[in-house]
Amino acid sequence: MARGDTAHAANDDDTRPPTCNRRPPSTPPAMPARTEDGLWTQHRRFRRTMAAATDPAFKVISPTHTGFHIWRIENMQVVPVPKATWGSFYDGDSYIIYAASEYGKAAAADAKVYQVTGNSMEIHIHFWLGNDTSQDEAGVAAYKTVELDDYLGGTPTQHREAQGMESGRFKSYFKDGITILKGGVESGFNKVTDDFEPKLFHVKGRRQPTVTQLPAISWEYFNDGDVFILDTKEVVFLWIGQGANAGEKLKAAVVAGKLRDDHNASALVFVDDGDEQDMHAGEKKIFNEHLNLSERVIKSAEEAGADDEVESGLRNLLTLYQCEDEDGTYKVVELKSGPLYQSDLHSDGSFIVDNGIHGCWVWIGKRTPQKERTEAVRNAHGFVTKKGYPATTPVTRVVDGGEPTEFRVLFQSWKDKNQMLAVGRSAPGGRVAITVQTKQDAATFYDQPHLAADNQLWDDGSGSCTVWRIKDSELEEVPNKLHGLFFAGDSYVIHYSYWANGTEHHVLYYWLGDQSSDDEREVAALKVEEKDNELGGEALEIRVLQEKEPAHFLAMFHRGILIFNGGYVSADDGEDSEDTGIPQTFLLQVQGNNSYNTRATQVELQASSLNSNDVFVLKGKNNCYVWCGKGSTGDEREMAKHIAEIASKGDFAFVSEGQEKNDFWEEIGGKDEYVSDKRIADGERLPARLFQLFFKGGSIRVEEIINYQQCDLLSEDIMVLDIHDTIYLWIGKDSNEDERKKAVSSAVQYLETDPKGRDRKTPIIQVKQGFEPPTFTGFFPAWDPSLWDEATTFEKLRMQIEEQNPVIKYNGNDDVESGFTSEQSFYEHPKYSLEFLQETPADELPEDVNKLHKELHLSKDDFVTAFQMDYQTFCELPTWKQTNLKKEVRLF
Structure with missing residues (x-):
């Protein structure tokens, strides 16, 4: 959409959001009227009347050290919250949270403090507003957040947090979750008293x-x-x-x-x-x-209401707006809808990235006027209100050069050398790709999972490989001599096995050609499931689409792969004396500089298919050539040489761009224009991100886990590890069977609904709990294979607590005390035979029988016969054990 097609203009007063009671219809309950109009009025009042000096409470911050602090607004003052109570918040109060960490590393309430050298500090400031906080306290929290930001040079990322709608980053600081208590400073509800209130x-x-x-x-x-x-x-x-x-x-x-x-x-x-x-x-x-x-x-x-009232993740179409403040009038002008690029932003202005109810980001350029920088969050919240979004919509301010991961991933590519230098093996999810030049066996990658993760290799491809082509809904094995040769009209299943640390590992790929039928694709997926079942359900299952083959897939075939148009039985000219399916004439575009990234794809046999950035193999009627574009490298030419040896089985000649002779142009069909612009380099690799994938109705939802760890992989869940050029689906062993069946299609939906415009051909790898390869584990800061065996589960904790619980004694009087039901009370109940109590329907039992505790009506001897213990011993058992025993003897 062209600039100026829509605009939001308002004077300084107009940009103030209305009170939260004036919320748009059909939105979640909003906060009471205390945070917006009065908040910013309070902001100005404090700026006029309070001293310019930084609040003494903030002086504990060291600009050279990591740190975590929480303050509460008490009687309009900033007061430190004791560390012992971090994670607990009162809904009648307002808080400020400061989190500083080394760039690319997690900030947490319990993180160790240490010095950071250079400019690799990442700082976040949150102000949290409880549902019942007063207007004045909210105003102080907002003003003091700006004051703290100024004290820190204006570089932190600011977050406005509303109770019940806390951001993933905010919740990540408190790994045990947060607690919201009733009351606050003004009400005094949080004061400790001798009177216990249930x-x-x-x-x-x-x-x-x-x-x-x-x-x-x-x-x-x-x-x-x-x-x-x-x-x-x-x-x-x-x-x-x-x-x-x-x-x-x-x-x-x-x-x-x-x-x-x-x-x-x-x-x-x-x-x-x-x-x-x-x-x-x-x-x-x-x-x-x-x-x-x-x-x-x-x-x-x-x-x-669901556990997440607002669907998490990136599921709205992104829209970019530019903010302008001309002659005291603040305007927001729509520039474009997604996908967005880093080049859409410039340092002379400020911009809003609108992701709907999932959040609005205001980006402040380095040369933005101070007033705009100071009032960025207020202006952004005014924008949220004018758009009719709920009052709880997250608002975050980021500054030029200090963008957090959550912001950078909204863009097609992002490059920031200063920051990206800090993102690597030491950072969870960081990835600095390196090229493996020498042979690496599987043990190397399992011993160094960061190396496997960086290169997406679990071995060097020297294991055992079997390839099948889908033919007539069955698997037809492909001869070894044709391994690495694929046809776009076919689908394939590949079983790869290798040994590491004394264990055989299995990988099942299914490669889907661009021109293959839907039926063949479905058969390939089903055959992979069958093969996996034969292998005990331990294999990696990897969906691969043409031209998006992952590194290990290419490494299996050592010199790269060749992809021809059509199906095996319908090669372009229908002639193939050696039954390889390779046509007699073709033009292959070769991309890659080593055995882990090289593929050769058939393109139209014409000069316009050439590209100065790549190398091409031309097989004409009389000659074979390797054409080298000016932008190609020596390594790329060497890989093209190997492809030519495979495809032509004869002599070939190297031809450099600009030095072609007439016979070359004759073989390709004559001269024509082709792409000669230099290819733009990709942006820096972004850190990996972890999402929980769950289902509601007919759609999926995702919840991002910020600063993730292995313990965030819960056995009942299905997770997505997104490393941008590959999607890992982690399948928990206790996950829902129906959800497991939908996992791959859900991952495809996840890609399709990402507003930054993801490639739908991105490889999808299914990883089962307990069988994670090093290419997956290497993205976690630490990996313990025995973690799930040792983890405390609810069932274990419940059993432990119930075994220690006394039974609460009550014999019909008003007095209740801790202890065990007395044996005397057992004898006071009328007695019936065991058989009578077992066989008589509950609605036919005498009125004097306690239908929930039939065991009380057994005689002493019948009780011992039924339960193999006396009544007093039975009463000392935890309730769950009593229930199980009663079920066994049919008295439940």
Whole structure:
């Protein structure tokens, strides 16, 4: 769209967002009216009345060291938050968070502080606004953030964070998740008192669950997709929704255990959704006092909202705007829609990158006026409001030369030599590609996974290789002499095996030609699944599209691959005396300078197909030539020589561009114009990114994991490791079977919906948990193969807690105390035979029988016969063991 087609103009007052109560229809609940109009009025008031000196609270920051700090606004002052409480926030307060790390390395609340030399520091400042924070406190937080930014030279990235919509980077600082508590400084709710107040907490989130204290204890907040903690004085109850995920359950169990220990509660009781009546009498009495079971109503997870109300990831069409401030009038002018390029930005101005409800970025050029720099976040939020986006839409300000990864990946390519020097093996996801010049066996790559990751090789291609072509919906083996020869009209399956560290590893490729039919492609994918099943499900499955072959695929064939048009049985001229399928005349464009990156692709046999940047092999009716463009290198010419030897099986001559003779032009069909411009070099490689892939309805959603680690790979999930020229699909062993079947198509959808315009031919590699190759593990800062065996699971933690839990004793009186149900109470119940209790339907049992605890109605001898223990021993067992035993003897 041409510049000036649309414009947003407003005076200084017009750019102030309205109060959050004036939100557009059908948007998530917005924050109360306290952060916007008054926030910036407060900002100006402080700038006029407060001293210009930097707040003393910020003087703890060292400009040469990494660091992490949190301050809260208390009585309009910036007050440090004790480190012991980092990760807990009050919804009535405003906070400022400072995170500084070496460029390309993770910042975290618990990260070690150390000195950084040079200009490789990356600094982020966040101001976090609770839903109930006051207008004045929000204004101070905004103003003080600008003051801190000025103190640091205007180079940090600024983030505006809203409660419940925190950015992935913000949440990444707190690996155990964040906790939102009710109250704040003004209300005094957070003050410690001797009077214990029962509380209800909501635990929600797929990756790093957030624990939020609810306004009241009521069934109205419950849904079957999350976990809730009821904290009473006597007992802490953990209520588990049927659809709660593993992360929510584990996080809730840890938090509940801490609450139990903090006020010395008697027990931590697990309550499964729908099994509330199975609690022991004492436990049920306490639970019922706070949450009346007769009023139990549970919403569905869909009614309550997904774990991520706003779809994460890059799923909106990007739009670029330029910001202008002429004669006091601030204008936002639309320049273009994505894909975007780094060259679209220039240092004399400021720009907004609009990614819809997923966030707006304002980029500040080095020569942007100070006023624009200072008010960038305010102006960007005014833009968000005018666009009708929710008030919680993330707003981030980045400066020229200090762009974080999340911003750079919005562009087709990005090159910043100063920063990219710091991104390499030492940084998770960093990739500085190198060329392997000598033979490297698999052991080398497994011992040095960063080397495998940089080059995308798990060995040098010298393993065993079997190739099949899809023919009539079956596999037809390709002879060894034709390995490396492919036809665009066919699809192929390749099984590659190699040994490393005493173990045989398997890789299954399926190569899909551009001209192959959909049926053949589907058959190839199915045959790969069959082969994988034969191999015990341990193989890497790699989808490869023509001309996007990964390095190892090319390395398997040692001298590169040849790709001809048509199918094997329909070569261009239909004549092939040696049954290779290679046509008698052709023109091949050769690209690559070693055996790990060389492919030769057939192009139209005409001069206009030539390109000065590459080398071509021309096989005419009488002669064969290797034509070398002016921009080609010696290594490229050497690889073209090998291709010519394979394709022509005869003599050939080298021809340099500009020195062609008439016989060359005759063989190619006459002179014609061709591309002679120098090819533009690609931008620097961007760091790898990790996403969780999950499904909702008929579409996929992605959630990015910032500063990822191996522990972020959860066994019930499907993850995407995006290294830009390859997509890895990591399949957790406990992931949903239906989602596993959709994994590859979902990865394709992920590529297609990336607004920066991804190549849909990008290779997709399926990696199964426990069988990760070094090309994958090398993108993680550390890799421990035994991590999942040693990890604490919710089931393990629950069993450990329940084994230590006492049963809460209650005999019908009002008194409830910790202990075990007495044997005397057992004898007070009427007795019936074991057979009668087993065979009689529940609705036909006598009224004096406790239908949930039929074991109480057995005689002493029948009880010992049924359970092989006396009643007192039975009562000392954890509830889950009692339940299992009752099921075994058919008394449940």
